[in-house]
Amino acid sequence: MTQKQRENFYRTSTVIVEHGKEVLVLLLEDDLSKRNLTLIDFVNINQHAIFHLCYNKHSCCQCTGGTLARRNTFSQRVLHPCQLDILFDKTGQTMTGHNFNSRVQFCCSAAKQSLTTACLDITLLRCLLINFVPSCTGAVRKDVEDLIMYRNNLHGHSQEGKISDTDYSGYKKQIESVILSIAKHCNKEQIIRQRLHDATVRPLDETISIQYQNTLLAEMRGERKTEEINGKLLLNCDEVTNVNDNMSNNILNVDLDCEVSIDEVLKVLTQAKNGKAPGIDLISTINNIHDVLEQQKKTVKERSKY
Numbered sequence: 001m002t003q004k005q006r007e008n009f010y011r012t013s014t015v016i017v018e019h020g021k022e023v024l025v026l027l028l029e030d031d032l033s034k035r036n037l038t039l040i041d042f043v044n045i046n047q048h049a050i051f052h053l054c055y056n057k058h059s060c061c062q063c064t065g066g067t068l069a070r071r072n073t074f075s076q077r078v079l080h081p082c083q084l085d086i087l088f089d090k091t092g093q094t095m096t097g098h099n100f101n102s103r104v105q106f107c108c109s110a111a112k113q114s115l116t117t118a119c120l121d122i123t124l125l126r127c128l129l130i131n132f133v134p135s136c137t138g139a140v141r142k143d144v145e146d147l148i149m150y151r152n153n154l155h156g157h158s159q160e161g162k163i164s165d166t167d168y169s170g171y172k173k174q175i176e177s178v179i180l181s182i183a184k185h186c187n188k189e190q191i192i193r194q195r196l197h198d199a200t201v202r203p204l205d206e207t208i209s210i211q212y213q214n215t216l217l218a219e220m221r222g223e224r225k226t227e228e229i230n231g232k233l234l235l236n237c238d239e240v241t242n243v244n245d246n247m248s249n250n251i252l253n254v255d256l257d258c259e260v261s262i263d264e265v266l267k268v269l270t271q272a273k274n275g276k277a278p279g280i281d282l283i284s285t286i287n288n289i290h291d292v293l294e295q296q297k298k299t300v301k302e303r304s305k306y
C-alpha cells in the first residue's frame with residue numbers, strides 16, 4: 001500500500017516537474033520564435049520590469065527621473081533575488097545609465113550569456129509568461145495558472161512523498177488535461193501525449209523520486225520565504241521610510257534579501273538619530289523600530305528552521 005502511494009507521488013511529480021516545465025518552455029519558445037527574439041534578448045528587453053518584480057519598493061537608476069514608474073510597481077514581491085540570479089549577470093557589464101554608487105544587486109545587470117530555457121524553473125517560467133509574453137492571455141493564461149495551482153497542491157504531499165490512489169487519479173486527470181491543452185497551443189500535442197503515457201508506465205525510480213521530492217520542497221521553502229518578506233520585512237522597510245524620508249536613499253542601498261538584510265537595516269537605523277517624526281504607524285523613536293526589527297529578526301530565524 002505504502003509502496004503504491006510512493007509510486008503515485010513519483011508519477012505525479014514526474015509529470016509536473018518534467019512535463020509541466022517542458023510545456024511552459026514550449027510556450028515561451030513559441031512566443032520568442034514568433035517575435036524573432038532570443039531568450040537573452042527577451043530578458044534584456046524586460047530587464048527593468050523583471051528587476052522590479054523583486055525590488056518593488058524603491059526606484060533604480062533606470063527609473064525615469066529617479067521615480068519608480070507606476071507600471072513597474074508591484075505591491076508584492078513576485079521574484080526572489082535567487083531567481084534574478086538565474087537570469088542576470090551581476091558581475092558583468094551593466095546597462096547604460098547605471099549609477100555605480102548603487103549597491104542594489106542586479107541593478108541594470110544584463111542577462112547572463114549562458115542563459116537558456118533549461119536554466120528556468122517552473123515559477124520563473126510562469127512569471128515571465130504571465131508578465132511579459134503578450135500572447136499568454138485568455139485560456140492559455142488560465143492553463144498556466146492552473147498548472148501552477150496543481151503544482152502547489154503537490155507541495156502538500158511533498159513532505160511525505162506519498163499520494164493516495166483516490167488523489168492520484170484526480171490529479172492525473174487534471175494535470176494531464178492542462179499540460180495537453182498548453183501543448184496543443186504550441187502544436188506539440190502528439191509528442192507530449194506520448195511522454196505523459198511513458199510517465200504512467202515507467203518503473204519507479206527511487207533516486208529520481210527523491211530528487212523531485214527535494215525540488216518540490218525547495219520550491220515550497222522558496223515561495224514561503226518570498227511571502228514572508230512581502231508580509232513582514234518590506235512592511236517594516238515602509239515604516240522605516242516613513243520615519244525619515246532622507247533615510248530612503250540608505251534603504252535603497254540595502255539588499256532586501258532575507259535575514260541578512262535585517263542586519264543591514266538595523267545598521268542603517270542605529271546610525272540615525274532618535275526622536276525622528278513619527279510615520280503613519282506612530283512609531284516615534286528609533287528604539288521602537290529597533291525593537292520591531294529585532295523581534296522580526298527572531299521570527300524569521302524561527303520560521304527558517306522549518
Ligand SMILES: [Zn+2]
Nearest residue numbers: 059060062063
Ligand atoms: Zn527602476
Ligand SMILES: [Zn+2]
Nearest residue numbers: 061098107108
Ligand atoms: Zn543601476
